[in-house]
Amino acid sequence: MKDTKGPAAQLLEMMEQEGIVQISLHRDSRTGMKAVLVIDSVAQEGRQFSASGGTRFAHKDPDTALKDAMRLARAMSRKAKVLGVQEGGAKAVVIADREKTVPLLHAAGDFIQMQGGTFRTAIDLGFSMRDATTIASRTSFLDSLSHCQKGLGSTGENTAEGMVKGFETISRHVLGKPLKECTIAIQGLGAVGMALAKRLVRKGCKVTAADTCSKKCEKASSIGVTIVPPEEILTQQADILAPCALGGVIRPEAAATLRCKVIAGGANNILDDETETDKALTGRGIIFVPEFVLNSAGFLQALVERRGGTVREARQLSRIVPERIQEVIKHSRMTGKTLLEAGIELFGTEKDKTQIRPGRKTKANANRAIAI
Ligand code: NAD
Numbered sequence: 001m002k003d004t005k006g007p008a009a010q011l012l013e014m015m016e017q018e019g020i021v022q023i024s025l026h027r028d029s030r031t032g033m034k035a036v037l038v039i040d041s042v043a044q045e046g047r048q049f050s051a052s053g054g055t056r057f058a059h060k061d062p063d064t065a066l067k068d069a070m071r072l073a074r075a076m077s078r079k080a081k082v083l084g085v086q087e088g089g090a091k092a093v094v095i096a097d098r099e100k101t102v103p104l105l106h107a108a109g110d111f112i113q114m115q116g117g118t119f120r121t122a123i124d125l126g127f128s129m130r131d132a133t134t135i136a137s138r139t140s141f142l143d144s145l146s147h148c149q150k151g152l153g154s155t156g157e158n159t160a161e162g163m164v165k166g167f168e169t170i171s172r173h174v175l176g177k178p179l180k181e182c183t184i185a186i187q188g189l190g191a192v193g194m195a196l197a198k199r200l201v202r203k204g205c206k207v208t209a210a211d212t213c214s215k216k217c218e219k220a221s222s223i224g225v226t227i228v229p230p231e232e233i234l235t236q237q238a239d240i241l242a243p244c245a246l247g248g249v250i251r252p253e254a255a256a257t258l259r260c261k262v263i264a265g266g267a268n269n270i271l272d273d274e275t276e277t278d279k280a281l282t283g284r285g286i287i288f289v290p291e292f293v294l295n296s297a298g299f300l301q302a303l304v305e306r307r308g309g310t311v312r313e314a315r316q317l318s319r320i321v322p323e324r325i326q327e328v329i330k331h332s333r334m335t336g337k338t339l340l341e342a343g344i345e346l347f348g349t350e351k352d353k354t355q356i357r358p359g360r361k362t363k364a365n366a367n368r369a370i371a372i
Contacts, residue, residue, distance in 0.1 A: 019350065033111070036066050043080075079292050081346075081347040082292060102134055105131055121141060121142055122142065158297045158315065163321070167184075170262060171240075183240075188267070189225075194216065196242065201225060208236050209225050252276045264294055300320070324347075
């Protein structure tokens with residue numbers, strides 16, 4: 001029989017299936033700018049509601065943008081649990097079907113402001129620090145501002161800081177050798193990838209990387225990174241493969257072609273189909289480190305900036321990343337689950353937990369908050 005449900009009924013049914021709190025579609029009549037906002041989970045204090053997540057400029061197709069925002073908002077809910085903060089998870093996508101002009105950036109700022117503070121955001125993929133300044137001229141709910149605007153600068157630096165600290169734990173407890181002896185392959189030399197490459201070279205690691213932008217490759221090469229073509233980076237022989245560009249880059253069928261021991265990246269939602277790809281990787285003996293734990297120090301910096309803290313504090317607090325990774329490794333060893341399953345069991349949403357294999361009961365996760 002033909003499905004007679006209208007768009008609102010279909011959307012609400014999908015929200016119920018996915019455990020989503022709110023989906024907003026926005027259109028600016030002056031510029032034609034369109035945006036999608038997904039709130040996966042929300043924190044409540046009295047009459048105040050809040051949910052945090054980045055705003056990216058991506059995708060020409062609204063359905064792809066919605067799907068992306070849904071997965072990213074879920075990742076933010078998980079990261080809030082990793083950091084132990086009372087905060088919901090959300091994500092907005094400004095649809096990249098037109099030029100990124102100043103009026104469009106103003107419209108994006110107005111759209112953020114219209115949410116009245118329930119949605120707090122930071123710039124993400126497709127927006128530069130300069131764009132952040134323009135967007136911020138229209139809203140007071142944008143973190144991740146530049147230093148000259150009394151912000152803490154790019155969150156990519158703190159994301160990389162947490163990742164390197166996480167790599168120390170992974171090299172010691174998973175690879176069984178010091179980090180400086182590890183070979184690392186990085187996909188993407190943007191805000192996260194470049195900051196990560198710099199830190200790893202400084203540690204003495206052998207770093208290989210790729211980016212579609214030749215200028216970024218030249219810059220990385222000048223600090224000692226070996227550059228390979230973008231189509232070769234995922235199949236490099238390496239101890240750690242670190243995807244730091246787009247999500248969904250590792251598909252189940254790709255597992256057979258990989259030559260790394262561990263996948264530990266900064267990109268959100270690295271695995272195309274989380275459960276199936278994790279299974280395929282496990283079959284090949286490749287360990288996947290949940291990215292929502294490893295890259296959570298970017299979100300942490302935005303939270304520190306919001307309460308008026310300093311860069312130094314954000315860098316110091318990023319020690320939470322190796323602590324959480326250690327918890328995930330311990331939980332995985334106790335339950336016989338993969339690191340991804342263990343990470344979801346410890347930090348996933350209620351909806352997430354219905355999608356993983358039932359495991360043995362573990363100690364309650366009390367006391368996981370840090371003072372941000
Ligand atoms: P960015 O836009 O600064 O960098 C992305 C880089 O990837 C660009 O240099 C781009 O040229 C490159 N790239 C794109 N396609 C590529 C390909 N096929 N091969 C090689 N390189 C390619 O973005 P970013 O802020 O560094 O974020 C990177 C990823 O990390 C995103 O998935 C983002 O959501 C995630 N993330 C970022 C932060 C943060 O603090 N910025 C925090 C957590 C997660």
